[in-house]
Amino acid sequence: MEFLKVGAVEPIEKYLSKKLLDNIEPGAMEARINNILYALPVAIGPRFLYYRTDVFQKYGIAGPPDTFEEMLADAQKINNPPNFYGVGMSGKKYTELTEFAYYLLGNDGYFFKINPDGSYGKCRINDEAGVGALTFMNDLVNKYKVTEPGVTAYTRDEVQDLFVSGKLGIMLSGAFTESILKQRGATFKWGYGLIPHFAGKHRHALVITDSIMMFKASKNKKAAAKFLEFFYQDKWRFEFDKLVGFPPVLKSVGKLPYFQAPIYKVMVESMPGAKGWPLIPEWAECNDIIWDAIGATFLGQKTPKQALDEAAAKIDRIREE
Structure with missing residues (x-):
């Protein structure tokens, strides 16, 4: 850029x-x-789903979930805290906003409106798709409690460590996790699935x-x-x-x-339907603002709608400067 x-x-x-x-x-x-x-x-580097095939078989689950709703149902079946958690969730600010992107794209959402000429318009993370995505993430953490506790202390790398150590059933990640699983000699069985999407929505994997x-x-x-x-x-x-x-x-x-x-x-x-990050000079600042909104939601300080409304307004302001 x-x-x-x-x-x-x-x-x-x-x-x-x-x-x-x-x-x-x-x-x-x-x-x-x-x-x-x-x-x-x-x-x-498209992102995809890792899951514990041995644990899924134990609970009679045939294969990886296709939708996020199915992922929640699977996570509820296999969740066994404090020894084992259904699905990993990173909630600590990180250089990449991958966690929110998975759910946002899978709900037919995106970070900005796309103008007719292909340029980026106003921030749209606070529309129905964005609020629905963050609400679902928050429900995984605070309503259904199928993630590891204290998610705001976990970056992507630390969630990955949980999966590699055998404490997670499902993780959304990239090919690098496969290398780490093999390097560290993981003894359990794992498999792969496409990044889920919400029921009635289209699948859009995040691609780097x-x-x-x-x-x-x-x-x-x-x-x-x-x-x-x-x-x-x-x-x-x-x-x-x-x-x-x-x-x-x-x-x-x-x-x-x-x-x-x-x-x-x-x-x-x-790859079909995959989407990447917005290519704008201000993206690093936008990344931080959205992370702050996610953290405030997970901690119960703001509702998903409040957090994303404020974040979208901040992002539009910095892009107008």
């Missing part, structure tokens, strides 16, 4: 073939801003993207585009994606046998 703000980035779409562009999932095109594509995704851009001052734009066309051939992207351990950026590579392993399969299946 810093490079874009100072006008250093060259719009890239006109240099690339339609064949290449059509072979990339739209949800991975995070760098499309105001309907202008400024970069190509190099690596993508690293992108490659072209500088406006470059004297070799056509040569750079030629390299990208070469690098984004299936055989080279396959080797790259296999090496870094993330799911494929290209639709065609996602169909290869290697990426049909359960963890890759769920990540590939997560």
Whole structure:
């Protein structure tokens, strides 16, 4: 965003073939801003659901939940505090706002209204989708009590530690958790599922993207585009994606046998409809404001509606400055 703000980035779409562009999932095109594509995704990390297959089998639950309502029902069945908790919840301010994003996107919500030209409008976290998402999160914590207690003391990493230590039944996370489970020698059985959505709503996984851009001052734009066309051939992207351990950026590579392993399969299946973070310079401030609203809700200081109304107003003010 810093490079874009100072006008250093060259719009890239006109240099690339339609064949290449059509072979990339739209949800991975995070760098499309105001309907202008400024970069190509190099690596993508969709988030998904981890669950304890051994515990689910013990309680007669056939597989991972499809909706958040089913996730709540499953969490209630397996919840056994203080030794074991149904679902993890991070409530401590962190560099990423992933927890709220999972529930917000799964309720057909987003952080901002999208203008006709593709730009971001007013903050919309306090609409029906946003308030419904935070209300459900708060109910998991304070009404149904299926999360670990004291959630405002837990960041994502600390919730992950609970899952790895065998104290959680369900966790929403990314591929990095799989590596940590194996590194620490977890002895229990786990599986994967798509990020749930609310009943009657659409599924939208959160996707984290690293992108490659072209500088406006470059004297070799056509040569750079030629390299990208070469690098984004299936055989080279396959080797790259296999090496870094993330799911494929290209639709065609996602169909290869290697990426049909359960963890890759769920990540590939997560991509249609996936959404990323808003690309605005003020996002770090917005992130902090929304975290404060979540914490105030979990602690009973404000209702979800009050907390999000105040947060949305603050966000609109800082973007207008």
